[in-house]
Amino acid sequence: MLSIFHRTKRKVDNSQTIADLKRLAKKNVPRATFDFVEGGAQREISYARSTAAFSNLQLNVSISKNFSDVDTSTNIFGRKVDLPIIFAPTGYTRFMYHVGEPAVAAVAEANNMIYCLSTMGTTSPDELATAVPGVRRWFQLYMMRNREDSLRTLKVARENGFETLVVTVDTPVAAYRPRDIRNGLTIPPHLGIRTIAQVIAKPRWWLNLITTKRLEFAAFRGWNKPMADIASYLFDPSMTFEDAHWLKSVWEGPIIIKGIQSVPDAIMCKEIGLDGVILSNHGGRQLDRGTVPLELLPKVVEAVGPDFDVYVDGAVMSGEDVYGAIACGAKGVLIGRSYLYGIMAGGQYGVQRAVDILRQELIRTMRFCGAGTLQDAQTLGARIRES
Numbered sequence: 001m002l003s004i005f006h007r008t009k010r011k012v013d014n015s016q017t018i019a020d021l022k023r024l025a026k027k028n029v030p031r032a033t034f035d036f037v038e039g040g041a042q043r044e045i046s047y048a049r050s051t052a053a054f055s056n057l058q059l060n061v062s063i064s065k066n067f068s069d070v071d072t073s074t075n076i077f078g079r080k081v082d083l084p085i086i087f088a089p090t091g092y093t094r095f096m097y098h099v100g101e102p103a104v105a106a107v108a109e110a111n112n113m114i115y116c117l118s119t120m121g122t123t124s125p126d127e128l129a130t131a132v133p134g135v136r137r138w139f140q141l142y143m144m145r146n147r148e149d150s151l152r153t154l155k156v157a158r159e160n161g162f163e164t165l166v167v168t169v170d171t172p173v174a175a176y177r178p179r180d181i182r183n184g185l186t187i188p189p190h191l192g193i194r195t196i197a198q199v200i201a202k203p204r205w206w207l208n209l210i211t212t213k214r215l216e217f218a219a220f221r222g223w224n225k226p227m228a229d230i231a232s233y234l235f236d237p238s239m240t241f242e243d244a245h246w247l248k249s250v251w252e253g254p255i256i257i258k259g260i261q262s263v264p265d266a267i268m269c270k271e272i273g274l275d276g277v278i279l280s281n282h283g284g285r286q287l288d289r290g291t292v293p294l295e296l297l298p299k300v301v302e303a304v305g306p307d308f309d310v311y312v313d314g315a316v317m318s319g320e321d322v323y324g325a326i327a328c329g330a331k332g333v334l335i336g337r338s339y340l341y342g343i344m345a346g347g348q349y350g351v352q353r354a355v356d357i358l359r360q361e362l363i364r365t366m367r368f369c370g371a372g373t374l375q376d377a378q379t380l381g382a383r384i385r386e387s
């Protein structure tokens with residue numbers, strides 16, 4: 001057992017980039033699990049475009065200052081975080097690796113970062129708060145058809161110290177993800193002929209999964225509904241800006257809307273008194289060929305001005321990407337797959353490695369560009385080249 005751990009640790013330590021962690025992750029977990037994380041909707045064009053947008057970034061450099069020491073910290077809702085990187089909400093995290101959400105939250109705590117728990121988490125808000133009481137935590141909500149159900153979930157989150165509410169609005173219908181269909185992925189996973197072949201291929205991963213707690217949407221434990229039906233029961237396709245007023249009346253802390261894909265919608269969020277937006281296309285997992293968040297970013301920042309937080313996500317795979325997003329005006333970025341590769345590659349240790357890689361790359365980029373702080377990065381700026 002110990003030698004397995006040492007072997008994993010060595011491989012994780014040898015990973016130099018997030019792409020290395022991704023390769024390791026692919027070897028460690030069943031194909032259906034890897035594809036669930038990696039895959040996008042339809043033809044996966046949105047995700048490819050987000051990736052291309054980051055590749056096309058050109059960072060401005062100034063030699064007027066030379067920094068041996070740089071400061072990667074920023075203030076989010078009045079409190080300092082050490083990195084402008086937030087762990088995005090990802091549903092069903094224990095399916096990637098049995099340690100699940102608490103392992104990611106523990107890394108967030110250790111690095112003074114923020115962790116956002118998904119409504120569809122395999123750990124409930126109270127379990128997360130008990131497991132990692134010191135982590136700064138946000139709660140992501142999918143608005144439910146029955147507002148009383150939303151209220152019940154929000155109450156648990158609030159009572160358990162979740163400070164900010166993140167409302168995801170890019171899921172009016174369930175996405176079509178061909179990889180999951182081809183792999184016969186069901187939630188919860190069923191043992192069929194195809195699955196048995198996968199068990200034989202990755203016995204350790206399965207052993208971990210079946211010997212630890214049940215895979216479930218933990219916030220809905222006791223709802224007495226089949227798990228497979230929960231997602232379709234939950235999502236409310238009729239959610240509009242009217243609901244934002246209702247949310248403001250029931251949630252005391254900051255509220256951010258995740259999945260904004262246009263300048264007018266971002267302006268509207270500001271006008272109705274919300275606290276920020278996350279420009280996101282759900283990592284290319286919902287609408288294919290939607291807006292590319294990074295390309296939208298400078299336009300939104302210009303439209304809403306400096307006193308409104310604008311975050312961005314989708315295909316952030318390096319510290320250069322983080323720097324580029326900040327230079328284009330983002331308050332911070334959210335990462336999904338980057339840390340999920342880490343957890344699939346080596347559990348909590350792998351998530352920490354992902355953070356270390358991103359941090360080192362960000363620091364190196366800041367020094368190359370001549371930015372001592374994230375504020376300097378915004379002053380220096382960046383440009384998205386035409387591809």
Ligand SMILES: Cc1cc2nc3c(=O)[nH]c(=O)nc-3n(C[C@H](O)[C@H](O)[C@H](O)COP(=O)(O)O)c2cc1C
Nearest residue numbers: 088089090091118168282283313314315335336337
């Ligand atoms: C496996 C997986 C599950 C996700 N689950 C959720 C979710 O439950 N709620 C949500 O708002 N976003 C969810 N997302 C989207 C992320 O929050 C984030 O927007 C996206 O992952 C960013 O792109 P990236 O993975 O390329 O970093 C999920 C993403 C992945 C990869």
